[in-house]
Amino acid sequence: MGGDALGIRLERLHEIARRARRRVVRMGVVERSVHVGASLSVLDILVAIYFGRGLRRSGEKPTERDWLILSKGHAVPALYAVLAEAGVIPEEKLEKIRAIDGLEGHPDFTTSGVDVSTGSLGQGLSIAAGIAYAMRLDGTEDRHRVYVILGDGELDEGQVWEAAATVSHLGLRSVVAIVDVNGFQLDGPVEAVKTKGDLAARWRSLGWSVIEVDGHDYEMFLEALRAADVAGRPTVVLAYTRRGKGLGFLEASGGQHIDPKHAGSFTE
């Protein structure tokens, strides 16, 4: 692919992301309990996977397709925004997030386009390992990927490290873990709540291939996914992002929720 074509492709991803960000903010306006900050930090990662990389969504068997697990389930508005762009979720349904007859506040597998129910942090990587092992049994692990997206706050959960060891021990190379390193968790900056240590060293010590990227840079991020394809072992992408990315006042504060009067112009 030549430089111009790549530039056009990247510009298209930015356009998709702009539309998706507006959707996230609209969801945050109609329902203030929505986690806008975390959704905006992870959004470019989802756009890159869905529209830069492409996911094979169905196969004859569940091991003949790609999987995406949003382990940091509170960022589900970003997933809905991307699924709306893909035409999987009708645009008008977004307004009904968290309504009794609307979209769930955390990923639920009964929603089309959502592979796995999450919401309770720390479980996605273990689930990904089980799916990847089933792919190995069915001989499909080199054709399909299991993407699992975690938050940096989520790494407090001990189960993440149980699973990190399992994935590495079994050499489950179809697993691609992505940590949305936005620096915040519910009660504040991640380091203020609990020491995270040297993230790259923690994963590397368990045998993972570690790639660090700017999580808002599509070119870098997609290159990391290509590197994961040929790593021959499980890869974690530490994607450094900004909570509230694209929404100036939220980005500055590192906040999670938005006041409708601040967001009005952004949603138009």
Add this chain to the structure above:
Amino acid sequence: MQGASPSSPGGLGTIRDAVGKALLYLGDADPDVVVVTADVARSTRTAWFGERFPERFVNIGISEQDLVDFAAGLALAGKRPYAAAFAMFMMRAWEQIRNTVDRMRLDVKLVATHSGFSDHGDGASHQSLEDIALMRVLHNMTVVVPADPPQAYKALVRVHEQVRGPVYFRVGRDYSPLVTDPGAEYRLGRLEILRDGSDVALVSAGPLLAQVLEAARMLGERGVSAAVANLHTVKPLDEEGLERLARATGLVVVVEEHLPRGGLFGAVAEALAQRYPAPVYPVAARGYGHSARSVLDLYREHGLLAEQIARRVLELLAGREG
């Protein structure tokens, strides 16, 4: 190691051995069966499966939460996983079981060994006296507590054939005298009457049924006609069968290797309170256990030996007359 035939299992050994052999049978019968365990392969007898089907066996290490969600992933991807651990430590993953396995109604079979007081030597940290309550409250969970080795074998095979969803399969360790007819068909969800009687109904499950049957025999010598029911399926509960028992006897005593809250006693009392309010009493663990050289020593300490059960039933009957 050969898997016995499901119709006439013989030479099964202890109840955990029977589970290990049933898994061998299932491994042969269904290529989608995958067994996972948490560094208790030999103790749970799943090592036998691992020897015969090494590709379909994963030892996750000492990490029960990962164990349960790994099994969930296998089930999402079309496999039929069995996750084996000590009952007590499976409970460490209750939230994973609730939020991932049960909420998505995944076809994950939780094989919990060393339940109740059966891990007598290891003491209270290893003895599960709360697990039936914790599993029974889950919306989609099937809960099975087989009585003896042949029933454990047949029940596991039947569960595999009949249930596409989460199952908690609770067995003990070694103490497991034969109490059922090895040739009898296993009927999931149906109360099994081991002994007829008209004065009192003794309802129990698991290896403790050996003590309960002996208690009923002792009561017979005292002129008390005691029915004994094997409540091997705790959920879904055979409410009709329980109502019939309550109507026939007027007094139900639930004997269990579990604390008296939320387990078999809870299940039976909840059902009868709605269908046919009859007096229901527990004979259950009195608190945490501790180490003992024999499970029978713990039974004695908690009033679960046959003569103690019989004495308690006589007290209850006398109280009702008085």
